[in-house]
Amino acid sequence: MEGGVVLLDFWASMFGMRVRIALAEKEIKYEYREQDLRNKSDLLLQMNPVHKKIPVLIHNGKPICESLVQVQYIDEVWHDKAPLLPADPYKRATARFWADFVDKKMYDSGSKIWKTKGEEQEAAKKEFIENLKLLEGELGDNLYFGGEGFGYVDVALVPFYCWFYAYEQCGGFSIEAECPKLIAWVKRCMQKESVAKSLADPEKVYEFVLHLKKAYGIE
Amino acid sequence: MAASEVKVLGSWSSPYVIRTRIALHIKSLTYEFIEEKLSEGKSQLLLKSNPVYKKIPVLIHGDKPVNESLIIVQYIDETWPSGPSILPPDPYERAVARFWAAYLDEKWFPAVISIGMSDGEEAKKAAMAQVEEGVALMEEAFGKCSKGKVFFGGDEIGFLDIAFGSCLGWLRATEEMNGIKVMDQGKTPALVNWAECFCCHSAVKDVMPDTDRLTEFGRVLFPKLRAAAAAKTH
Numbered sequence: 001m002e003g004g005v006v007l008l009d010f011w012a013s014m015f016g017m018r019v020r021i022a023l024a025e026k027e028i029k030y031e032y033r034e035q036d037l038r039n040k041s042d043l044l045l046q047m048n049p050v051h052k053k054i055p056v057l058i059h060n061g062k063p064i065c066e067s068l069v070q071v072q073y074i075d076e077v078w079h080d081k082a083p084l085l086p087a088d089p090y091k092r093a094t095a096r097f098w099a100d101f102v103d104k105k106m107y108d109s110g111s112k113i114w115k116t117k118g119e120e121q122e123a124a125k126k127e128f129i130e131n132l133k134l135l136e137g138e139l140g141d142n143l144y145f146g147g148e149g150f151g152y153v154d155v156a157l158v159p160f161y162c163w164f165y166a167y168e169q170c171g172g173f174s175i176e177a178e179c180p181k182l183i184a185w186v187k188r189c190m191q192k193e194s195v196a197k198s199l200a201d202p203e204k205v206y207e208f209v210l211h212l213k214k215a216y217g218i219e
Numbered sequence: 220m221a222a223s224e225v226k227v228l229g230s231w232s233s234p235y236v237i238r239t240r241i242a243l244h245i246k247s248l249t250y251e252f253i254e255e256k257l258s259e260g261k262s263q264l265l266l267k268s269n270p271v272y273k274k275i276p277v278l279i280h281g282d283k284p285v286n287e288s289l290i291i292v293q294y295i296d297e298t299w300p301s302g303p304s305i306l307p308p309d310p311y312e313r314a315v316a317r318f319w320a321a322y323l324d325e326k327w328f329p330a331v332i333s334i335g336m337s338d339g340e341e342a343k344k345a346a347m348a349q350v351e352e353g354v355a356l357m358e359e360a361f362g363k364c365s366k367g368k369v370f371f372g373g374d375e376i377g378f379l380d381i382a383f384g385s386c387l388g389w390l391r392a393t394e395e396m397n398g399i400k401v402m403d404q405g406k407t408p409a410l411v412n413w414a415e416c417f418c419c420h421s422a423v424k425d426v427m428p429d430t431d432r433l434t435e436f437g438r439v440l441f442p443k444l445r446a447a448a449a450a451k452t453h
Contacts, residue, residue: 050322050356064314066321076310089297090283096290101271134271 005030006058012208015067016055017159017198022071024194026078084152099156105131114170114209125171132179158189165202166209225250226279234385235288236276237426241381242295244422246302306378320382327353335441358407369416384417392433
């Protein structure tokens with residue numbers, strides 16, 4: 001397909017949500033195509049042959065893969081509106097560092113919470129909360145990460161919020177009790193239309209996790 | 220630029236440190252290289268400058284630390300824009316370069332290291348297969364990115380050249396230690412040529428470790444790391 005923007009995505013993917021938020025912030029019109037991950041489309045396999053994963057952003061027929069690469073691409077191409085990365089090189093390096101931290105730490109420790117039980121689950125919960133507390137420390141007293149407007153690290157992290165309810169139910173703990181400042185930041189982000197419209201319904205995510213647990217034979 | 224304004228905490232053998240130094244050389248920047256003696260434990264400066272991961276490289280500019288090699292390279296490119304560009308100017312080409320750099324760091328280089336870390340033939344074979352698959356992908360990517368020129372970045376070394384080229388030392392040492400050939404004239408002719416040009420480049424040749432030295436180091440290091448990993452799981 002020539003021209004235009006297409007997003008191959010899956011409704012519950014926090015990585016896909018990052019791209020949806022970025023596109024919404026920049027007010028870019030695009031075609032959203034929901035993917036069946038158990039039966040991957042030819043288009044998905046053609047556009048992301050290396051990883052065969054969503055999200056895939058297709059712009060003028062050319063694919064861009066990896067959510068943080070996609071968010072930076074969107075920020076650079078549509079640079080005249082709602083900048084996501086700051087202008088200062090040191091602030092940019094800091095933003096990239098923390099977005100990368102979210103990538104390295106959040107998905108794995110979160111997944112372990114719903115995939116395991118007993119001691120393993122306790123360890124996963126502990127690690128997850130430790131990571132959130134580090135992020136809370138980085139946020140400090142700022143409204144958003146980086147101390148300027150809503151930006152790159154906010155986009156990288158906020159989608160995980162819609163999975164918190166599932167983690168809490170599976171793990172028997174309260175994230176707000178442990179990280180109240182972070183939840184306050186989430187609520188601030190959720191007041192933005194770009195975020196509210198891009199995140200999945202936490203109840204639906206929990207239903208999905210229960211379905212996955214059954215499918216994987218996890219009690 | 221006073222040398223004391225820019226410091227690099229690192230070691231001679233780390234590809235991530237090599238990336239940092241190549242980027243500084245491309246921009247003709249002088250800096251103080253502080254070698255972390257990893258066998259002696261982590262220095263206070265390292266622990267203070269990288270409290271989250273406690274790893275090298277760390278770039279310290281003035282008194283501000285920058286961590287994670289690919290982030291450091293982009294920081295260098297953006298802070299000193301008057302030198303030759305490291306990231307490509309076109310946003311799509313930048314996205315492609317970042318994609319492959321992420322692939323190398325998340326999948327390919329860990330597979331190279333896991334050859335040395337493998338306990339048993341099957342695990343080793345699986346890791347080798349992954350490394351070979353990755354090199355084949357990079358050979359194809361080189362064709363698309365270089366557009367007939369010498370480097371991934373075109374006429375000059377760029378982001379992906381640095382990300383991939385910095386791993387050549389350990390790739391070659393791994394080939395030596397295991398009696399295999401991953402990058403060769405038959406399978407990956409373009410990369411063989413690229414690797415030679417990369418290693419001869421003025422910004423690279425002084426920091427690319429000697430393969431024999433790395434091999435010797437690897438022969439001592441990997442058994443130690445395997446033993447430590449085994450001790451953890453028991």
